[in-house]
Amino acid sequence: MVRPRFQPDRVSVTFAAILQETLDLTEEVDAVARPADAVVSDFFRARRDIPTAHRGPISVLLYALLRHHARLGWWLKRHGRPDTPRNRLLAWLMLGGGKTRDQVQALFSGAKFAPAPLTDQERALLIKLQGARVDHPTMPDDVRYECPDWAADGLHRRFGDAFASEMAAMLTPAPLDLRVNPIKADRAEMLSALRALGLPAELSPLSPYGIRVSERPALNRLPMLKTGEVEIQDEGSQMVAVVVDAKPGDRVVDFCAGAGGKTLAIAAQMKNKGHVIACDVLDGRLKRAAERFRRAGLHNIETRPLASETDRWVKRHKGGFDRVLVDAPCSGTGTWRRNPDARWRVLGPGLEALLPLQARILASAARLVKPGGRLVYATCSLLAEENEAQVAAFLAAHPAFRVVPLSEVAPEITSSAHPDYLALTPARHDTDGFFAAALQREAAAIETDAAPE
Structure with a gap:
């Protein structure tokens, strides 16, 4: 009817x-x-x-x-x-x-x-x-805290006695986090502009580029979004770019760029100097991201579609980059505040397929890092299988890399769940759940190990 x-x-x-x-x-x-x-x-x-x-x-x-x-x-x-x-x-x-x-x-x-x-x-x-x-x-607790069966064991292992408080935080609506684009705007000026619109805006506690709005206004109320002066980006995601720590003049690869949110943050960090290559296996997403790059006034970004994580382009550019970010496809458990439907409807590969895919992507992307350069592995997952376990397995197979402790890359994070890695959660930091590990290739000969062609 x-x-x-x-x-x-x-x-x-x-x-x-x-x-x-x-x-x-x-x-x-x-x-x-x-x-x-x-x-x-x-x-x-x-x-x-x-x-x-x-x-x-x-x-x-x-x-x-x-x-x-x-x-x-x-x-x-x-x-x-x-x-x-x-x-x-x-x-x-x-x-x-x-x-x-x-x-x-x-x-x-x-x-x-x-x-x-x-x-x-x-x-x-x-x-x-x-x-x-x-x-x-x-x-049952898993029902009370809206925890699906496929993730329950991993989250109980990860949080232990803190499971209830962490999962309760995941049930609260997320704030609106904005990242100021320093190429076009000043954070203090944007904060004043948002307050002039009558919005309860504050500087983000962690990100040096972030502003938090504690309500969800209609986005058409925010003219600075249309001009590229700010971008919507969770503070945790902004902190992943901080861990990358790209400098003006660097050569950088965002290996799983997707919609380009972290690419934008990295390129802006570099003050439009140097070269950022945004890669992804989904060409359509890169084309849409390119429009965001233009709106933000960033001209140091190149998009590069890949056939797979072992595309021949990777081998041809082995050892050629100062920074490589692997924002790996993951379960998305850290984003449940924003995407509560993701708990119950797995729209991409399941966890069993994601784990070997993450390992392959990380091993292949590592070939791009030059001696002395930094590889950053990141997910928006709260599961140790996708985070610490992946890094441990990678380090065991790639002795040329070592962990750069969190105290060196993001000293403002004092309550991370792991001393070496960025490990943000809604309960501890009021961000989405994010993980990032900074791994440096020692200044020696590039490993001869090769990812599958």
Whole structure:
């Protein structure tokens, strides 16, 4: 059935209409194998008749459902109801949304723009949920903290007694972190400009380029984004570029550049001097990144698509770079605050496929580092298998490299979980979860080891 859409001349939208649009959006998120934020963007682009003032509440409601996925599913299973978007929404309104049974029934009226009336089974579910709260004493910890089975053992090993506090921090919405582009702007001036827009902005505690906004404004309110004066980038991600520590005049490779966020930070560190090569196996992402580079006023960046991690280009440029960053594809466990759907929908390779891929990428990229140069291995994962274990295996196989301690590359980090590596978590640092290891090739002959061709 085709539902009536909002009319352009409507001045306001009822909460019931917001519920129906949230249902439509949730069904789309469930139906397609794409990240939720991309689906949300396309959803609103295709429905321009939804008033701008109500897009925020729809997004907030969707992400509340995503952040409570396991707990809502637990309640539905407890009462014998299928885990559907509509049942999840009904359960959330009762358990976390502060609504009574009568209020929910009134909202699901079947009127224009409102959700269809409740069925007898749905009314029975509301009766069972009346007076309950989203958390329950008998819930297993992994359910209470929204931890999927595939990551649970690794996260328990990583955090031990701190598992509950770390996972609880992962359930909070992330702030908006901005990185000031020093090629175009001054951090103090950008801070003043954001405050002049009425935004609660502060200097980031770790990154020398960061500003944190403690609410999520509509991005069209931020003209400095369009001019390239600032970029959206989590402070943890900014700190990975700090660990790279590229200098003006260096030759640098961002081996898994993706959308180019860290490439931008590195090139700006270099003050537009030297040469940065952004590599990736996905040519489309590099082409989109190139537009970001132009907007930022950076002209020291070259994009280089690779056929694979062992592309012949790597062999031809062996030992030719001062800095090489491997921001490896990973499970993304550190980004769950921003991407709560990633807990339940693995859209890329699973962990078993990622681990050998990370090792191959690191070994191949290491060939590019010149004697005395630095190799930085980074992930946005919290799992030791993807982080410390990968570095230990690499060092055992590549004796020409040694660890550069964190105290040398980022002395401002005093509470990292590991003395040698950057290891940021939401609970400790209020950043996304990030890992980075700085590895220096000793000033001797380049190893003869070769990654598979």
